[in-house]
Protein backbone atom coordinates (compact mmCIF):
# COMPACT_ATOMS: atom_id res chain seq x y z
CA UNK A 549 0.00 0.00 0.00
CA UNK A 550 1.55 3.37 -0.96
CA UNK A 551 2.38 5.69 1.91
CA UNK A 552 0.00 8.47 0.59
CA UNK A 553 -2.84 6.00 0.77
CA UNK A 554 -2.00 5.12 4.34
CA UNK A 555 -1.93 8.79 5.41
CA UNK A 556 -5.56 9.18 4.33
CA UNK A 557 -6.37 6.64 6.99
CA UNK A 558 -4.14 7.82 9.80
CA UNK A 559 -3.78 11.07 11.76
CA UNK A 560 -1.06 10.96 14.39
CA UNK A 561 -1.73 12.96 17.57
CA UNK A 562 1.01 12.09 20.01
CA UNK A 563 4.23 10.10 20.10
CA UNK A 564 5.57 9.27 23.54
CA UNK A 565 8.96 7.59 24.08
CA UNK A 566 8.44 5.03 26.82
CA UNK A 567 12.00 3.72 26.75
CA UNK A 568 15.11 4.76 24.87
CA UNK A 569 17.84 2.48 26.03
CA UNK A 570 19.31 -0.22 23.75
CA UNK A 571 16.44 0.21 21.27
CA UNK A 572 13.37 2.49 21.34
CA UNK A 573 9.89 1.75 22.61
CA UNK A 574 7.22 4.34 21.68
CA UNK A 575 3.55 4.79 22.35
CA UNK A 576 1.66 6.53 19.56
CA UNK A 577 -1.89 7.84 19.79
CA UNK A 578 -3.59 8.28 16.42
CA UNK A 579 -6.93 8.36 14.67
CA UNK A 580 -7.56 5.55 12.25
CA UNK A 581 -10.24 5.78 9.58
CA UNK A 582 -12.01 2.45 9.44
CA UNK A 583 -13.03 0.94 6.13
CA UNK A 584 -16.61 2.15 6.68
CA UNK A 585 -15.31 5.75 6.96
CA UNK A 586 -15.67 6.18 10.73
CA UNK A 587 -12.67 7.56 12.64
CA UNK A 588 -11.48 5.72 15.74
CA UNK A 589 -8.81 6.82 18.24
CA UNK A 590 -6.21 4.14 18.93
CA UNK A 591 -2.95 3.87 20.78
CA UNK A 592 -0.18 1.40 19.89
CA UNK A 593 3.24 0.62 21.33
CA UNK A 594 5.99 0.01 18.79
CA UNK A 595 9.46 -1.39 19.35
CA UNK A 596 11.97 0.16 16.96
CA UNK A 597 15.27 -1.67 16.57
CA UNK A 598 15.92 -0.58 12.99
CA UNK A 599 15.88 -2.95 10.06
CA UNK A 600 17.73 -6.21 9.57
CA UNK A 601 19.00 -8.79 7.14
CA UNK A 602 19.34 -12.55 7.17
CA UNK A 603 20.89 -15.07 4.80
CA UNK A 604 20.77 -18.77 4.02
CA UNK A 605 24.11 -20.17 2.85
CA UNK A 606 23.62 -23.29 0.75
CA UNK A 607 25.71 -25.64 -1.34
CA UNK A 608 23.94 -27.54 -4.10
CA UNK A 609 26.65 -30.16 -4.70
CA UNK A 610 26.77 -31.05 -1.00
CA UNK A 611 23.00 -30.48 -0.58
CA UNK A 612 23.85 -28.63 2.61
CA UNK A 613 23.03 -25.43 4.46
CA UNK A 614 24.83 -23.40 7.11
CA UNK A 615 22.87 -22.50 10.23
CA UNK A 616 23.90 -21.10 13.60
CA UNK A 617 22.87 -21.87 17.16
CA UNK A 618 22.86 -19.11 19.76
CA UNK A 619 21.23 -18.21 23.06
CA UNK A 620 18.27 -15.84 22.68
CA UNK A 621 17.21 -14.50 26.04
CA UNK A 622 13.68 -13.37 24.96
CA UNK A 623 12.90 -17.01 24.08
CA UNK A 624 14.36 -18.39 27.31
CA UNK A 625 11.52 -19.44 29.55
CA UNK A 626 8.96 -19.03 26.75
CA UNK A 627 8.58 -22.83 26.75
CA UNK A 628 12.07 -23.00 25.28
CA UNK A 629 15.62 -23.37 26.57
CA UNK A 630 16.59 -20.27 24.56
CA UNK A 631 19.09 -21.93 22.23
CA UNK A 632 17.70 -21.16 18.79
CA UNK A 633 18.88 -22.59 15.49
CA UNK A 634 18.80 -19.74 12.98
CA UNK A 635 20.04 -18.36 9.73
CA UNK A 636 22.81 -15.78 10.31
CA UNK A 637 21.32 -12.30 10.73
CA UNK A 638 22.17 -8.81 11.81
CA UNK A 639 20.89 -5.29 12.11
CA UNK A 640 21.62 -2.95 9.22
CA UNK A 641 23.23 -0.10 11.20
CA UNK A 642 22.72 2.42 8.35
CA UNK A 643 24.64 0.32 5.77
CA UNK A 644 23.03 -1.31 2.72
CA UNK A 645 21.40 -4.67 3.38
CA UNK A 646 23.78 -6.40 0.92
CA UNK A 647 26.92 -4.98 2.53
CA UNK A 648 25.72 -5.70 6.05
CA UNK A 649 24.75 -9.30 5.41
CA UNK A 650 28.08 -10.07 3.72
CA UNK A 651 29.96 -8.72 6.75
CA UNK A 652 27.56 -10.27 9.25
CA UNK A 653 27.64 -13.76 7.75
CA UNK A 654 31.44 -13.80 7.87
CA UNK A 655 31.44 -12.52 11.46
CA UNK A 656 28.91 -15.12 12.59
CA UNK A 657 29.96 -18.17 10.50
CA UNK A 658 33.45 -17.53 9.15
CA UNK A 659 32.31 -18.07 5.55
CA UNK A 660 33.25 -15.37 3.05
CA UNK A 661 30.59 -15.00 0.36
CA UNK A 662 30.68 -13.03 -2.86
CA UNK A 663 27.40 -12.16 -4.53
CA UNK A 664 24.30 -12.51 -2.41
CA UNK A 665 20.79 -12.74 -3.85
CA UNK A 666 17.82 -10.97 -2.30
CA UNK A 667 14.72 -13.14 -2.28
CA UNK A 668 12.21 -11.06 -0.31
CA UNK A 669 11.57 -8.53 2.47
CA UNK A 670 9.10 -9.05 5.28
CA UNK A 671 7.77 -7.62 8.51
CA UNK A 672 8.32 -10.36 11.05
CA UNK A 673 6.17 -9.15 13.92
CA UNK A 674 3.88 -6.46 12.47
CA UNK A 675 1.74 -6.02 15.57
CA UNK A 676 4.56 -4.51 17.59
CA UNK A 677 7.97 -4.43 15.90
CA UNK A 678 8.78 -1.86 13.19
CA UNK A 679 11.58 -3.92 11.66
CA UNK A 680 11.61 -4.92 8.00
CA UNK A 681 13.82 -7.96 7.44
CA UNK A 682 15.71 -8.44 4.15
CA UNK A 683 16.09 -12.09 3.16
CA UNK A 684 19.09 -13.27 1.14
CA UNK A 685 20.52 -16.54 -0.16
CA UNK A 686 24.05 -17.27 -1.36
CA UNK A 687 25.97 -20.36 -2.34
CA UNK A 688 28.93 -21.03 -0.05
CA UNK A 689 32.19 -22.71 -0.88
CA UNK A 690 33.43 -24.97 1.98
CA UNK A 691 36.97 -23.86 1.12
CA UNK A 692 36.04 -20.18 1.59
CA UNK A 693 35.85 -20.43 5.37
CA UNK A 694 38.26 -17.71 6.41
CA UNK A 695 37.59 -17.79 10.14
CA UNK A 696 35.74 -19.58 12.91
CA UNK A 697 32.83 -17.17 13.06
CA UNK A 698 31.16 -17.12 16.44
CA UNK A 699 30.19 -13.45 16.55
CA UNK A 700 31.62 -10.76 18.84
CA UNK A 701 32.35 -12.25 22.27
CA UNK A 702 32.58 -8.81 23.95
CA UNK A 703 28.97 -8.17 22.89
CA UNK A 704 27.91 -11.49 24.38
CA UNK A 705 27.64 -13.40 21.13
CA UNK A 706 28.53 -17.08 21.48
CA UNK A 707 27.57 -18.58 18.12
CA UNK A 708 27.96 -22.22 17.11
CA UNK A 709 28.12 -22.95 13.36
CA UNK A 710 26.24 -25.95 11.96
CA UNK A 711 26.55 -27.45 8.49
CA UNK A 712 23.55 -29.68 7.83
CA UNK A 713 22.11 -31.65 4.91
CA UNK A 714 18.98 -29.83 3.68
CA UNK A 715 16.94 -32.96 4.47
CA UNK A 716 18.18 -32.95 8.07
CA UNK A 717 17.33 -29.24 8.40
CA UNK A 718 13.81 -29.86 7.02
CA UNK A 719 13.36 -32.73 9.50
CA UNK A 720 14.40 -30.39 12.34
CA UNK A 721 11.83 -27.89 11.13
CA UNK A 722 9.11 -30.55 11.14
CA UNK A 723 10.06 -31.75 14.63
CA UNK A 724 10.11 -28.24 16.09
CA UNK A 725 13.87 -28.31 16.74
CA UNK A 726 14.09 -25.34 14.38
CA UNK A 727 11.62 -22.79 15.74
CA UNK A 728 12.78 -19.47 14.31
CA UNK A 729 10.54 -17.74 11.77
CA UNK A 730 13.14 -16.35 9.37
CA UNK A 731 14.92 -19.71 9.34
CA UNK A 732 11.73 -21.65 8.57
CA UNK A 733 10.91 -19.24 5.73
CA UNK A 734 14.35 -19.51 4.14
CA UNK A 735 14.58 -23.29 4.49
CA UNK A 736 11.20 -23.77 2.85
CA UNK A 737 12.26 -21.42 0.06
CA UNK A 738 15.53 -23.30 -0.39
CA UNK A 739 13.97 -26.74 -0.48
CA UNK A 740 11.42 -25.66 -3.06
CA UNK A 741 13.32 -23.15 -5.18
CA UNK A 742 16.99 -24.11 -4.86
CA UNK A 743 17.44 -27.80 -4.04
CA UNK A 744 14.32 -29.33 -5.63
CA UNK A 745 14.82 -27.47 -8.89
CA UNK A 746 18.45 -28.38 -9.36
CA UNK A 747 19.04 -31.68 -7.59
CA UNK A 748 20.16 -34.63 -9.68
CA UNK A 749 18.58 -37.98 -8.65
CA UNK A 750 21.99 -39.37 -7.59
CA UNK A 751 22.67 -36.35 -5.36
CA UNK A 752 19.27 -36.78 -3.69
CA UNK A 753 19.97 -40.46 -2.90
CA UNK A 754 23.34 -39.58 -1.36
CA UNK A 755 21.82 -36.85 0.74
CA UNK A 756 19.16 -39.18 2.14
CA UNK A 757 21.88 -41.61 3.21
CA UNK A 758 23.70 -38.73 4.93
CA UNK A 759 20.51 -37.60 6.61
CA UNK A 760 20.19 -40.88 8.50
CA UNK A 761 23.42 -40.06 10.31
CA UNK A 762 22.53 -36.37 10.49
CA UNK A 763 26.02 -35.50 9.29
CA UNK A 764 27.68 -33.96 6.29
CA UNK A 765 30.19 -35.93 4.21
CA UNK A 766 33.77 -34.65 4.66
CA UNK A 767 34.39 -31.20 3.22
CA UNK A 768 37.62 -29.74 1.87
CA UNK A 769 38.82 -27.31 4.50
CA UNK A 770 37.46 -27.25 8.04
CA UNK A 771 38.53 -24.79 10.68
CA UNK A 772 36.58 -26.09 13.65
CA UNK A 773 34.11 -28.86 14.28
CA UNK A 774 30.80 -28.24 12.58
CA UNK A 775 29.21 -31.52 13.53
Ligand SMILES: Nc1nc2c(ncn2[C@@H]2O[C@H](COP(=O)(O)OP(=O)(O)O[C@H]3O[C@H](CO)[C@@H](O)[C@H](O)[C@@H]3O)[C@@H](O)[C@H]2O)c(=O)[nH]1
Pocket residue numbers: 570571599600601602637638639679681700703704705730
Ligand atom coordinates in the same frame (compact mmCIF):
# COMPACT_ATOMS: atom_id res chain seq x y z
N1 LIG B 1 23.64 -4.70 25.82
C1 LIG B 1 22.66 -5.13 25.04
N2 LIG B 1 22.98 -5.74 23.88
C2 LIG B 1 21.98 -6.15 23.10
C3 LIG B 1 20.63 -5.96 23.43
N3 LIG B 1 19.87 -6.48 22.44
C4 LIG B 1 20.73 -6.97 21.52
N4 LIG B 1 21.99 -6.78 21.92
C5 LIG B 1 23.22 -7.16 21.19
O1 LIG B 1 23.19 -6.49 19.95
C6 LIG B 1 23.85 -7.30 18.98
C7 LIG B 1 22.95 -7.49 17.77
O2 LIG B 1 23.52 -8.44 16.94
P1 LIG B 1 23.09 -8.62 15.42
O3 LIG B 1 23.71 -9.88 14.96
O4 LIG B 1 23.30 -7.36 14.66
O5 LIG B 1 21.52 -8.78 15.49
P2 LIG B 1 20.71 -10.04 15.89
O6 LIG B 1 20.43 -10.01 17.35
O7 LIG B 1 21.28 -11.30 15.33
O8 LIG B 1 19.35 -9.73 15.16
C8 LIG B 1 19.09 -10.23 13.91
O9 LIG B 1 18.17 -11.24 14.03
C9 LIG B 1 16.97 -10.81 14.61
C10 LIG B 1 16.10 -11.97 14.96
O10 LIG B 1 15.81 -12.75 13.87
C11 LIG B 1 16.32 -9.83 13.70
O11 LIG B 1 15.16 -9.35 14.29
C12 LIG B 1 17.26 -8.68 13.44
O12 LIG B 1 16.78 -7.88 12.40
C13 LIG B 1 18.56 -9.15 13.02
O13 LIG B 1 18.47 -9.60 11.70
C14 LIG B 1 24.20 -8.60 19.65
O14 LIG B 1 25.54 -8.56 20.03
C15 LIG B 1 23.27 -8.63 20.85
O15 LIG B 1 23.78 -9.40 21.88
C16 LIG B 1 20.30 -5.30 24.66
O16 LIG B 1 19.15 -5.09 25.01
N5 LIG B 1 21.37 -4.90 25.40
Ligand SMILES: [Mg+2]
Pocket residue numbers: 636637638639656
Ligand atom coordinates in the same frame (compact mmCIF):
# COMPACT_ATOMS: atom_id res chain seq x y z
MG1 LIG C 1 23.09 -11.85 14.59
